[in-house]
Amino acid sequence: MRRQVIPAIGLCAGTLVAAFGVSTAQAEPPADWSTIDAKTVTLFYPGQSSYQWLRSNEHKRADRKTAEGDSCVSCHEGEEQELGEVMVSGDRLEPHPIDGKQATIDLAVQAAHDDENLYLRVQWKTLNDFPGTAHPHWRFDGNEWKVIGWPRLHSKVWDEGQPAIYEDRFSIMVDDGSVPMFAEQGCWLTCHNGMRDMPELAETDAVRAHPLLGDALGKKDVRKYLPSTRNDDESIWDDTKTEEEIAEIKAMSGFVDLMQWRAHRSNPVGMADDGYVLEYRLTDAGKNVFGTNWDKEANQPKYMFDEAKVGFKSRTMDEIRDFSQPSSLIAEENAVAFDPDAGWAEGDMIPEYFVTRASAEGSAADNSAATGTWEDGMWTVLFTRKLDTGHPEDDKIMEVGGVYDFNFAVHDDNITTRGHHVSFPLTLGIGTDADITAVTQ
Numbered sequence: 001m002r003r004q005v006i007p008a009i010g011l012c013a014g015t016l017v018a019a020f021g022v023s024t025a026q027a028e029p030p031a032d033w034s035t036i037d038a039k040t041v042t043l044f045y046p047g048q049s050s051y052q053w054l055r056s057n058e059h060k061r062a063d064r065k066t067a068e069g070d071s072c073v074s075c076h077e078g079e080e081q082e083l084g085e086v087m088v089s090g091d092r093l094e095p096h097p098i099d100g101k102q103a104t105i106d107l108a109v110q111a112a113h114d115d116e117n118l119y120l121r122v123q124w125k126t127l128n129d130f131p132g133t134a135h136p137h138w139r140f141d142g143n144e145w146k147v148i149g150w151p152r153l154h155s156k157v158w159d160e161g162q163p164a165i166y167e168d169r170f171s172i173m174v175d176d177g178s179v180p181m182f183a184e185q186g187c188w189l190t191c192h193n194g195m196r197d198m199p200e201l202a203e204t205d206a207v208r209a210h211p212l213l214g215d216a217l218g219k220k221d222v223r224k225y226l227p228s229t230r231n232d233d234e235s236i237w238d239d240t241k242t243e244e245e246i247a248e249i250k251a252m253s254g255f256v257d258l259m260q261w262r263a264h265r266s267n268p269v270g271m272a273d274d275g276y277v278l279e280y281r282l283t284d285a286g287k288n289v290f291g292t293n294w295d296k297e298a299n300q301p302k303y304m305f306d307e308a309k310v311g312f313k314s315r316t317m318d319e320i321r322d323f324s325q326p327s328s329l330i331a332e333e334n335a336v337a338f339d340p341d342a343g344w345a346e347g348d349m350i351p352e353y354f355v356t357r358a359s360a361e362g363s364a365a366d367n368s369a370a371t372g373t374w375e376d377g378m379w380t381v382l383f384t385r386k387l388d389t390g391h392p393e394d395d396k397i398m399e400v401g402g403v404y405d406f407n408f409a410v411h412d413d414n415i416t417t418r419g420h421h422v423s424f425p426l427t428l429g430i431g432t433d434a435d436i437t438a439v440t441q
């Protein structure tokens with residue numbers, strides 16, 4: 001596994017800071033985490049508990065209070081295990097229960113900060129006795145390259161028996177009090193009917209034909225959005241406000257910051273992605289840490305592995321979980337341009353996405369120090385986030401002494417969309433008391 005990438009701090013900067021008497025501490029994660037208390041946050045499986053369901057009379061006696069903005073924990077404090085059990089069982093809100101799915105995952109969270117950064121160290125146990133570093137691939141069928149591997153909630157897996165292959169993820173949502181009700185109801189504000197794997201799935205053609213989501217954003221499915229970007233109380237996916245109205249909300253910081261550490265698509269280059277939720281789940285301005293490994297014009301992958309560097313051009317199904325070999329295509333490190341005449345055989349596989357630290361840039365590349373290692377059944381992720389990224393247009397800017405609203409999620413065992421485990425919203429204080437306190441370095 002890669003070492004954590006630590007930004008080099010010049011002697012000069014250190015001297016300057018010392019001269020002004022602010023702090024002589026270097027912007028580095030704590031050398032010894034064992035002295036920092038770990039808070040256990042219980043993440044639970046949320047099934048299809050959408051914004052619309054929570055406000056329907058199926059959410060017995062709670063629909064009105066929820067619509068009024070009462071917090072989830074005002075009624076459900078300490079109920080994570082019970083809620084998770086009901087939903088993984090398939091009794092409620094889960095049309096496709098998964099055998100062996102855990103009701104909850106314990107996330108151990110430690111936090112520290114200095115003048116520049118917030119440092120989070122999180123740990124959780126995976127269901128499998130191997131890390132979820134594999135992701136869908138292109139597979140050569142003797143004639144053409146077709147996708148193989150799907151997230152476990154996909155009908156190809158539960159209906160057609162195709163293999164479940166998807167990366168593990170650790171996600172953070174942050175708000176600074178700008179988004180109404182986020183402190184009380186957290187990520188449930190972003191989760192709606194019509195989204196992938198949710199009830200009343202929006203038809204691809206309807207999304208493509210939608211003036212905002214289709215024409216303006218070029219999307220073909222519905223992903224997370226905030227109720228503030230829709231017109232009516234129901235916050236139906238297609239009832240969007242105008243682009244001008246949404247731009248105004250964004251300018252007032254009315255979005256939620258969403259950062260995702262990904263075991264296949266960001267960890268191999270020591271990063272996490274950086275996005276936000278407003279009218280859709282969007283990537284911050286600039287260039288993302290991963291991209292689709294597909295050349296549309298040539299109808300073939302863009303890259304293959306560099307055999308001279310890693311000893312192979314492609315993998316096979318038996319090899320994608322061989323952890324002695326790299327599992328991701330890193331554009332600047334182990335990839336070369338795809339060669340259609342390289343003598344491909346049926347069953348050869350190449351990752352569906354490539355990863356790149358060298359080409360990631362702008363606000364989308366802010367999370368440049370997020371590194372996970374998997375050992376003895378447990379991920380340990382060390383996540384460094386600049387308090388002030390310099391990009392207030394799509395990030396939440398934090399300050400020492402401030403308290404922020406956080407939500408955590410883990411995607412475990414080859415799954416995406418709602419198949420994660422999530423926390424109720426909690427507060428994180430930068431050097432000040434909160435549910436989680438980032439201790440001052």
Ligand code: HEC
Pocket residue numbers: 046049054059060061062065066070071072073074075076083086092184185188
């Ligand atoms: C006013 C109290 C109240 C509030 C606020 C509230 N709930 Fe509930 N919730 C309930 C009650 C009561 C039930 C029904 C339990 C039952 O039917 O046995 C329930 C059921 C659920 C269930 C279904 C599981 C089950 O056992 O039926 C989920 C999931 C859930 N709530 C999530 C949430 C979330 C998420 C929030 C915050 C956005 C929230 N609730 C806010 C009271 C509340």
